[in-house]
Amino acid sequence: MAGEFDAHERRMWTGAAEAYEGSFAALCGATAEALLDAAGVGAGTRVLDVGTGPGTVAAAALSRGAEVVAVDAEPGMLALAAANAPGAEVRHAVLPELPFSDGSFDAVVANFVVNHVEDPWAVLSELRRVIRPGGRLAVTIWHGTGNEAMSLFNLALDEAGVERPEYPTPPLNFARTAEGLRGLLEQAGWAEVVSSELAWTHRADPEVWWSGPAGGVANIGLVVTGQPPKTFARIKSAYDRLVAERVAEDGLVDLPALALLASGRC
Template structure:
């Protein structure tokens, strides 16, 4: 699995703005906040949790990585953030009305046990998202231009893994005990700033960041030069358009 240690600032400066792209779909699925509480599991640097709070939810974050929590507390000091990781969250059964995990179940070692834990701490609704399509072509092309062999990435054991599609996600959640999960797919284009993208690689975020960190100085220079070349060729009005798709699942507690 990916190692997120020490990546809080780099993530906040890069992919946090991508991952908050599900906010509109999630808020539409959750209904009117009223007096309801919401737990954002794997809340990272707090951008999505803050979007929920801004929409009127009594929102709380839960994030195991210390530098992510540090950024969240500095940038969103009014929002509490707990230290906790799936599949063993530090909360009581049904403690929160709505529980959401945005792009978390695609990173955990046991997706079904983790999905079941989300359900346990929810009193009303439970929700999760995963990537169904992301532009990995970008980093593959950078590696090709730099004459480097891209990392293949780790896969879960077959008995733990699931198909990263709408139907595959729904089946996995059904296995985890979610009652009648409704799963849809959304697509949006992230207009990425090259500086932000490079911050993710240099800061060790995700597969590309971990790959870059493992390179020697010569290969790092080649990787950087190839990255700048690809961005120059692909950018429109100074930004790189990257289409992403995600499966969004919502289920009633019971």
Template sequence: MNAEMYDRGFARLTRHTVAPLLARSHGARRLLDVGCGSGVVTEAALALGAEVTAVDADPAMAELTARRFPGAAVLRAALPGLPFGDGAFDAVAGNFLINHVPDTAASLRELRRVLRPGGTLALSWWKAGEMTATAVLSDAMDAAGLAPAAPPRPFAADADPERFAALLAAAGFAGAEVESVRWRHRVDLDTWWTDVVGAGGVRFGTIARQPPAVTGRVRAHYERLAAPYARDGFPVCAHIAHAHHP
């Protein structure tokens, strides 16, 4: 993945949830940013005075975060197996990471393991059906007859807030609460296309690998579908779950 283009595109979108994600982590000394991406949570947690460890499975993302935030300890790692001892952290935050893991339940158990008793957990994920910023790209691919590059993620079965809260309880967390955050993502439509497609992720990177005629057809559909959001931005909704290690 092109980490710089991801940072200009998707990471700008995900910044909206950083403050509510860290709202209950103020005062945490040792914080784990799991699935750090280009470091939007790492940056905010460092500003709060935390000692931050950041991990990401993508080497380009880990390298970018390490270069930008030398005050953090950054390494490559992925759920459900983290290279840390039991109770290593006072807080764990994952911004749009849990929706990518292969096994939700196992990943939650691992996050509880690395939290000390009394430590806090915060995780965010997109609400299906209210993520217009990427839906316009998916719909443009469909309209152009370009099949999606990746199968549906297993997390889809766990994305309902009640279901997710039950999984947190089953993993040994207490006090699980899920809130919804809605906003408008205001971005230049040409810039959004360039940065999201150029980032080269599994879902949309396939657009740029098509013959020019196919890419052009997808873009024409994207411009048509995105046009209604040019002034006010794309409506977006995310869920944020908070819980603690009892």
């Protein structure tokens, strides 16, 4: 049975698939190739893409000639994944349980998924169950610091005088550092664990970037869309002013991003 954090995640993502695909998905998709490299995904690899979202990683794996199964808990994401990765087998699944027998896959990948589950240890243990002996896992999460991608929204909320509600936090927490993520995988039984940082600059149209919270995506979206119209307008006005200070000559805004990538062997 889902706990408070998992139940919140299910509510948070319900109906947000298209808004996510049109806003934050490009940022999250930037790690797809590094993730697949770390998992050793290539031609003929049978790979499970957990928390596939709109199917970005699944499509990238298909382009390598892999045999892809993609799962997600949100029906709207599954519809997008089926359209964006038409060669993949797309199925509904809610972590930490997967509808597959032991040793079903050569590799498992999870792009920004472990940070969205109540019990990451249980999820990583379940992923180890469905992979064959010697198979590889690769996961990404956001680093605990160094990300400016969401800072514009938080600054806009501050300027508009909006207080943040207290959303549930996972009871099993860990340091959002390379060392913390490596330790989590090792505790879940993964061997030969390697963990590192991935840094890049995401470039986005300011209105496209705003469409994420305006469309109710993630906790920031719940805060923004939960405001009365006048407050929503104040947040947008503050965002417009803040982003205008950062826009480049081509009209795009540079958003430094920092993620963690870890891989291990079963």
